[in-house]
Amino acid sequence: MIFEIILALIIGILAGTLTGLIPGLHVNLLALILLSLIPKFPNLSILPLVTFIISMSITHTVNNTIPAIFLGAPEEDTFLSILPGHKLLLEGKGYEAIILTIYGSLLALLLIIIISPVYILILPSIYSSIKLLIPYILIFISIYLILREEKPLTSIIVFLLAGLLGILTFNLPINEPLMPLLTGLFGLSALTISIKNKINLPKQIISPLNKIKISKTEFKKTTLAAILSAPICSFLPGIGAGHAALISSETIPQTNRSFLILLGSLNTIVMGLSFVTIYSINKARSGSAMAVQKILESFTLSNLIFFIFIILISGIISAIIAIKLTKIFSKILNKINYNILSIIISIFLIILTYIVSSSIGILILATASSLGIYCISTNTRRINLMGSLIIPTIIFYLTI
Amino acid sequence: MQKTSKKALITTLFLLLILTIYFIEQLPLTLNNSSEIENLKNNQIILTQGKIIKEQTFLNKKILTLNNSIILECECPKEESLLNQNITSTAILNTFNKPSLKVLKLTLQNK
Numbered sequence: 001m002i003f004e005i006i007l008a009l010i011i012g013i014l015a016g017t018l019t020g021l022i023p024g025l026h027v028n029l030l031a032l033i034l035l036s037l038i039p040k041f042p043n044l045s046i047l048p049l050v051t052f053i054i055s056m057s058i059t060h061t062v063n064n065t066i067p068a069i070f071l072g073a074p075e076e077d078t079f080l081s082i083l084p085g086h087k088l089l090l091e092g093k094g095y096e097a098i099i100l101t102i103y104g105s106l107l108a109l110l111l112i113i114i115i116s117p118v119y120i121l122i123l124p125s126i127y128s129s130i131k132l133l134i135p136y137i138l139i140f141i142s143i144y145l146i147l148r149e150e151k152p153l154t155s156i157i158v159f160l161l162a163g164l165l166g167i168l169t170f171n172l173p174i175n176e177p178l179m180p181l182l183t184g185l186f187g188l189s190a191l192t193i194s195i196k197n198k199i200n201l202p203k204q205i206i207s208p209l210n211k212i213k214i215s216k217t218e219f220k221k222t223t224l225a226a227i228l229s230a231p232i233c234s235f236l237p238g239i240g241a242g243h244a245a246l247i248s249s250e251t252i253p254q255t256n257r258s259f260l261i262l263l264g265s266l267n268t269i270v271m272g273l274s275f276v277t278i279y280s281i282n283k284a285r286s287g288s289a290m291a292v293q294k295i296l297e298s299f300t301l302s303n304l305i306f307f308i309f310i311i312l313i314s315g316i317i318s319a320i321i322a323i324k325l326t327k328i329f330s331k332i333l334n335k336i337n338y339n340i341l342s343i344i345i346s347i348f349l350i351i352l353t354y355i356v357s358s359s360i361g362i363l364i365l366a367t368a369s370s371l372g373i374y375c376i377s378t379n380t381r382r383i384n385l386m387g388s389l390i391i392p393t394i395i396f397y398l399t400i
Numbered sequence: 401m402q403k404t405s406k407k408a409l410i411t412t413l414f415l416l417l418i419l420t421i422y423f424i425e426q427l428p429l430t431l432n433n434s435s436e437i438e439n440l441k442n443n444q445i446i447l448t449q450g451k452i453i454k455e456q457t458f459l460n461k462k463i464l465t466l467n468n469s470i471i472l473e474c475e476c477p478k479e480e481s482l483l484n485q486n487i488t489s490t491a492i493l494n495t496f497n498k499p500s501l502k503v504l505k506l507t508l509q510n511k
Contacts, residue, residue: 161412168419173426173444173493196404360422367415374408 001045008048009055009310013318016059021325023067023183023352026176027060028287035291047306050292054275054307055314057288061268062318063325065101069094070329071345072187083382084256086190092202095330097260099212102319102326104222104264109315111226111265112272116308119231119273123280130232134239135397138390141250151380158375158384163391165371169364170392180353180361184368185375185385188349191342192369193376201338204330209323218258225252226265233266234273235285239393241266246386272311279304428490434469442495448472449488449509455481464503474503482508 019027031053038044069085088097142159149155162185169177225248233244244266254262274289279299284290296303353361375382428447429440450466457478464472464482472491476482486509491501
């Protein structure tokens, strides 16, 4: 059994690295495909299967900022990393930006251990009240987000149009609706502006790891923000790392660098706690957690301790792999003309959207991209584009 | 940049209009049996007909099983039984967690 578990851990880390690096290939989808295949292999043991899913999911969250920052191809948990990530990339610090998110994932491993016991104790009693409070928290944050803008009118336009686009996207018959929506709003729009302005990417600096540091104040702010927001965004459907990042960064202001660490940590904490949620309230909020819940007949405390151990091991190994991969991709990036690369990536994203989400996906991608361009060209903060997720979530929680 | 922003806003509004029209004017797909559900996408609007052979009430919903084994979730009045009725229904597919068909419109064929 031990050999099977170690093998499952290794394969899980490899699979998670792959899903993290390839835009559009989501770990939840793979977990659910695996779940559907299980009846065909009745001799498979439960623990190695669950080990595979957990290690794959955690590894995915460590690696998925690499395409988000280097290619502008985000997922629902990484799209906000594009904003400061792209800025640092244009300063030749793309490597540093990704390393900061990996630091965040490592911080998350520690926070998962600290938060889990409290989470298990408190969650069953606060679950219903938080569920009722979520739409009002989001309404409050949205108003705050708009009012603190220099140009509130433009900000309202961006926020509401993004909201309308989100509502339409989530109600159309389309595979992976988030892919064209987020790629357009945060990825393709910035790439288009880069191509139009013929931006040349400076040489990417590969700094030694001991030179990539943040101040103690930034570290404290990031940790506090993650502790405050991640638990409330880890057990409700439709609420994820993006929402957590918005809530926490609007309440505890972050610098670009600390925001990247925060995003990396939220991404991993939200995934890690989704497994703890099954034990605590018997509810699965992600595809991976749902697969684990269905495989396990009963979820015991010893299972939970074992799974947290798997989260730790896979998190540490995948961070080492992610650092190596980031270095390789940075070197590759230095050898390519960024303008040509932007054109190639844009074409790749359009083709990928068509393959994954068909022609409606292309229409959503085009709409989202032009809204993203409008947002950039009016100098409105791109966080207002979060209306695409916030408004549908508010409607969802107010109508259930 | 001002020119770009104007163009981008007009393009966004135009594309949003197309998406809205597409959303409103979606044509339903005809569903003949439950196995066809697997090939459909989330939010697909479907049209189905059949005889209700089983009717269960769950919270404020009715779960209706048709003779072609299609199961519909309907927020219909609890008092009125639909058992053994021939119906035509427009429903929307929700693939989250477990695929389910939520009734948008239900008409009795023999009325």
